[in-house]
Every structure is written in structure tokens, then in C-alpha cells.
Amino acid sequence: MSRIVYVNGEYLPEADAKISIFDRGFLFADGVYEVTSVLDGKLIDFDGHAVRLERSLNELDMPNPISKDDLLEVHRKLVADNGIVEGLVYLQITRGAPADRDFVFPNPDETRPTVVLFTQNKPGLAETVNPVKVISVEDIRWGRRDIKTVQLLYPSMGKMMAKAAGADDAWLVEDGYVTEGTSNNAYIVKDGKIITRALSTDILHGITRAAVLRFAREAQMEVVERSFTIAEAQAADEAFFTSASAFVMPVVEVDGAQLGDGNPGPVMTRLREIYLEESLKKAV
The missing domain is CATH 3.20.10.10 (D-amino Acid Aminotransferase, subunit A, domain 2)
Incomplete structure (x- = not known):
């Protein structure tokens, strides 16, 4: 079964997920991310990750395009759709994809941030202790x-x-x-x-x-x-x-x-x- 991922409001098979070549995350590393662990099908420390995400965005003067409640819903749906019992949810928000490459930040009223999430299945995550x-x-x-x-x-x-x-x-x-x-x-x-x-x-x-x-x-x-x-x-x-x-x-x-x-x-x-x-x- 193909992994289901989230890209800008859509749930897609990973093979169908696409991002513009002009996305500033790709061109300038102009983006932030969070990784939340999943144990027993539940999210660990989700609130802490959501708070830090907001702080990272604020420090980079980047608008937050998704509310905490909506973000939690996306996390839960991806965990359920991909059958994750133990694993990770990766979240990335970039400043978006303007019409062309430019060092100057795009106008946030014209260029929406890019939001991507995907899961990683990691059976045995809680039991694994590697010195x-x-x-x-x-x-x-x-x-x-x-x-x-x-x-x-x-x-x-x-x-x-x-x-x-x-x-x-x-x-x-x-x-x-x-x-x-x-x-x-x-x-x-x-x-x-x-x-x-x-x-x-x-x-x-x-x-x-x-x-x-x-x-x-x-x-x-x-x-x-x-x-x-x-x-x-x-x-x-x-x-x-x-x-x-x-x-x-x-x-x-x-x-x-x-x-x-x-x-x-x-x-x-x-x-x-x-x-x-x-x-x-x-x-x-």
C-alpha cells in the first residue's frame, strides 16, 4: 500500500506528491520542521512540538498557515491512514513558492507557505536501545x-x-x-x-x-x-x-x-x- 502524505491541504499517495521547484525550502532552506513520535498509535509531546513550531515560525517572520487543532487532525489522520503503531510524523513548513527565485522574502499576502507532512513506520521504536x-x-x-x-x-x-x-x-x-x-x-x-x-x-x-x-x-x-x-x-x-x-x-x-x-x-x-x-x- 502506498504511503499517504499531506501537501497543502491534500492527502495524496506519496508518488503523486509534488512541490514547486521555486519553493524556498528547496532553494534557500527557508523552512522549519518538527518530528513527533508515535507510540501505541498516539502522538508523544504533540503540544510541545506545536509550541516550538510556532516559535520557529515567529523567529523567521513566517506566517503559520495551519492552526494547532487542524495540525493535530492531520497528524492523527496520517497515523490512522498509514497504520502507524510506532513511528514518526515529519512536518515541514516553508515560506512557499513564489513565481521566481529571489533572495527577498515574497509578499506573504501573495505567496502562501508550503505545508508537508508524512509518516515513517518504525516498529520496535520504544524497545530499541542502541549504545x-x-x-x-x-x-x-x-x-x-x-x-x-x-x-x-x-x-x-x-x-x-x-x-x-x-x-x-x-x-x-x-x-x-x-x-x-x-x-x-x-x-x-x-x-x-x-x-x-x-x-x-x-x-x-x-x-x-x-x-x-x-x-x-x-x-x-x-x-x-x-x-x-x-x-x-x-x-x-x-x-x-x-x-x-x-x-x-x-x-x-x-x-x-x-x-x-x-x-x-x-x-x-x-x-x-x-x-x-x-x-x-x-x-x-
Whole structure:
């Protein structure tokens, strides 16, 4: 059965979905996106993703062409039509497709934003725990990483650098400190303390990050929001990352240095259990 996708108000077989060659997402990476996980056929942290989407659009002075209620309806219909029990819903909004290519933003009264959504089927998403080896690479991305734009070329290059080095992913380093992973927020654990970089324009304000830190504090775990170095990570008791598509995932090696016994640690394991349990209670 062909996957059903959503393009500008229409539900279509994926083979029939088309976007203009003049779309600014294609020409300028002038767009934002969100990825929402699906567990047991329900959406995880949908409200958080909707709020961040609105913020990203506002930061880029881009109109929001779809209400939160309508967006939820589209998500639910795509999940149902594609039979997604465990998986992801990808959403992308661009500034649209004006009549020709131009660096100047088009008049929003004349050019409507482009809205695209599709699902990805990921059976076993909640059960999958893959210990990850990371390398460090220089963070040379633009300065507004708090906006979830579709400018993902360098993170993709970072993942390829990691694979070329025999690792799974890369942690990005700026001025000697880890900012985040290529597609996730980064953490270390030392003497029972969970350490992660504080929010700023330097990193994405992760929806899963916010939930995990809230659950950690509710469980009486100590959270310290500060920058850390690769050397600190190599000397940590544990490390992990969070993202909407992986939840909480262990990091067991940093630049060739094994952490602990090379297995997922107790803090990360407990946080993953809490996150899945509590998030499923509020799933929509």
C-alpha cells in the first residue's frame, strides 16, 4: 500500500506528491520542521512540538498557515491512514513558492507557505536501545540553532564524519565545549549529577530534553545546566542523548574513550523508563 502524505491541504499517495521547484525550502532552506513520535498509535509531546513550531515560525517572520487543532487532525489522520503503531510524523513548513527565485522574502499576502507532512513506520521504536559511540567535530553551524530550520547539511556531514571514523554519531564542539549532537541534545553523568548545556541560541530547545529534565527533577535527580568539555565527557560515569526519535539513548564511547563498562548506565536507563512511562500517559 502506498504511503499517504499531506501537501497543502491534500492527502495524496506519496508518488503523486509534488512541490514547486521555486519553493524556498528547496532553494534557500527557508523552512522549519518538527518530528513527533508515535507510540501505541498516539502522538508523544504533540503540544510541545506545536509550541516550538510556532516559535520557529515567529523567529523567521513566517506566517503559520495551519492552526494547532487542524495540525493535530492531520497528524492523527496520517497515523490512522498509514497504520502507524510506532513511528514518526515529519512536518515541514516553508515560506512557499513564489513565481521566481529571489533572495527577498515574497509578499506573504501573495505567496502562501508550503505545508508537508508524512509518516515513517518504525516498529520496535520504544524497545530499541542502541549504545552509541560518538566523535567530536567542530561546530560551524549558523548562530541560531534554537530555530528548528531545515538547514541540516552540516549535521548530515557530521554523521558521515562519524561513520567514516567507525562511530555512530558526532558531538559538536564550539570554543572547547560541547553544544549538542548532530540531531540530539547531549548529556553526561558524574557522581550522580546529570549535566547538560543550558538553553541559549547555541542549541536546539529540545522537547524531549525539557520533558526528561522535568522528570529527572521530579525523581529527585540532580540536574546541572552548564557546558562541559570532551575531556569531561570521557571521564564521566555515563553519557546519553535525547531526541524525539530516539527518546533517551546511551553514549558509551567518546572520541575512542570507553565510558564505564561500555554498557548503558543506571541513570540513563531509569530516565528512559520514566520518560516512556510518563509520556505515554499524556499521549494524544
